[in-house]
Amino acid sequence: MVPVNWFLVLAALLFGIGLIGVLTKRNALIVMMCVELMLNAANLTFLAFARQQGAIGGHAIAFFVIAVAAAEAAVGLAIIIAIFRTRGTVNMDEVRELRDEV
Amino acid sequence: MSPTAEQITFAVFAVPLLLTAIGVVVSKSPMYAAMNLVAAFFFLAGIYVLLSAHLIAFMQILVYAGAVMVLFLFVIMLLNLGGGGEEQERPKAMQVLGVAGAFALVLLVGYATREVMNADSAVVPADFGTVKAVGRALFTQYLLPFEATSLLLLVAIVGAVVVAKEKI
Numbered sequence: 001m002v003p004v005n006w007f008l009v010l011a012a013l014l015f016g017i018g019l020i021g022v023l024t025k026r027n028a029l030i031v032m033m034c035v036e037l038m039l040n041a042a043n044l045t046f047l048a049f050a051r052q053q054g055a056i057g058g059h060a061i062a063f064f065v066i067a068v069a070a071a072e073a074a075v076g077l078a079i080i081i082a083i084f085r086t087r088g089t090v091n092m093d094e095v096r097e098l099r100d101e102v
Numbered sequence: 103m104s105p106t107a108e109q110i111t112f113a114v115f116a117v118p119l120l121l122t123a124i125g126v127v128v129s130k131s132p133m134y135a136a137m138n139l140v141a142a143f144f145f146l147a148g149i150y151v152l153l154s155a156h157l158i159a160f161m162q163i164l165v166y167a168g169a170v171m172v173l174f175l176f177v178i179m180l181l182n183l184g185g186g187g188e189e190q191e192r193p194k195a196m197q198v199l200g201v202a203g204a205f206a207l208v209l210l211v212g213y214a215t216r217e218v219m220n221a222d223s224a225v226v227p228a229d230f231g232t233v234k235a236v237g238r239a240l241f242t243q244y245l246l247p248f249e250a251t252s253l254l255l256l257v258a259i260v261g262a263v264v265v266a267k268e269k270i
Contacts, residue, residue, distance in 0.1 A: 002112045002152060005215040010116050010149070012211035014123055016204030021127040023200030029132045029178060033139050036170065037123055040146055043158070051153040054224030056239045059231055060247075062158045063240065066165050067251045071258035073170045077177045078266035084181050085268070 007048035015041035028080050028090045032073065039069045108152065115148035132178050136171060143167040154231045 014037060021034030043062045050058025084090055105113075122145065125138035143166045150159035229235050240248050 001106065002108050005212075006112060006116075007149070007153065008215045009208065009212055010119070012208045013120060014146075016207050017120070017123045017127055019204045019207065020197075020200045023203070024197045025127070027132055027183075029174065029183065030126070030129070030135050033126055033132075033135055033174065036139065036166070037126060037142070040143070040166075044146065044149065047150060047153045047155045047158060050155070051226065051230075052224060054226045054230070056230070056235055057243070059155055059158055059236045060239050060244045062155070063161065063236065064244075064247060064251060066158075066161055067255065070165055070170055071254050073173055074258045074262040075265065077173055078262035081177060081180070081266045090181065090183065 004048050004052045007044060011041045011044040011048065014038075014044065026091050026093050028083070028092050029077075031092065032076050032080070035076075036069060036073070039065060039072075112149070112152055115145045115152070119145035119149065132183050133175075136174050136178060139174075140167050140171050143171070154226065156231050157233050157236045158231070 018034040018037035018041060021037070022031055025031050025034065043065050046058045046062045046065070050056065050062075080090055083095060087095060089095070119142055122138045122142040126135045126142065129135035129138060143162060147159040147162040147167075150156075150162060227235075
């Protein structure tokens with residue numbers, strides 16, 4: 001039997017790796033991949049607690065998280081394509097039209 | 103105390119999972135990052151099976167490693183970003199902040215779950231996590247969110263086409 005907190009610490013590590021990627025990378029595509037990693041870490045936590053409590057509701061939530069992640073990937077990638085078409089870059093630090101210039 | 107077969111299986115999936123996840127972050131090229139992410143999704147599916155989440159593990163491979171990653175690879179190739187290796191990094195302060203925040207999070211979870219470790223897992227029925235069990239929950243207790251998901255996917259499809267297409 002694997003203790004449930006092994007899964008929780010694994011999920012925290014996975015979330016941490018994704019967080020590092022989101023905060024340090026500039027390529028919008030890699031940032032989105034790191035967001036997927038963080039969503040998966042959340043899913044792992046849901047499933048670990050579902051197994052521990054014997055509650056099938058955790059599996060239903062994980063199902064919805066997967067559906068939302070698919071929708072998020074579709075819309076996010078469409079936005080990246082639109083930005084690339086108008087500005088010719090996927091570097092997030094170069095997309096700063098709404099920023100107040102100081 | 104020698105490790106049980108389940109614990110060895112956990113390590114077999116968890117260690118490559120963390121390595122490939124780190125590979126996503128350190129890759130210079132988005133193509134290598136995407137390949138690492140596919141591998142990470144497969145290893146995570148193995149972890150899900152250990153949690154007797156058979157349907158979710160199946161969907162992980164079908165939806166994530168299949169559909170979502172094909173979408174990512176398609177966009178990488180469409181934008182022709184595969185070769186471009188000169189990724190400039192964020193300012194150092196941001197990197198330090200990211201790593202420190204992630205470490206703090208792991209420590210916090212380790213601290214918060216120190217009592218969960220000793221709690222025994224519930225004895226689950228043999229069909230826990232199968233298509234039948236999850237399907238029954240989805241179509242009784244979670245019917246409204248399930249139907250709302252179909253609306254969400256429809257909105258996402260229409261939105262993606264409207265945003266990405268030059269002229270409708």
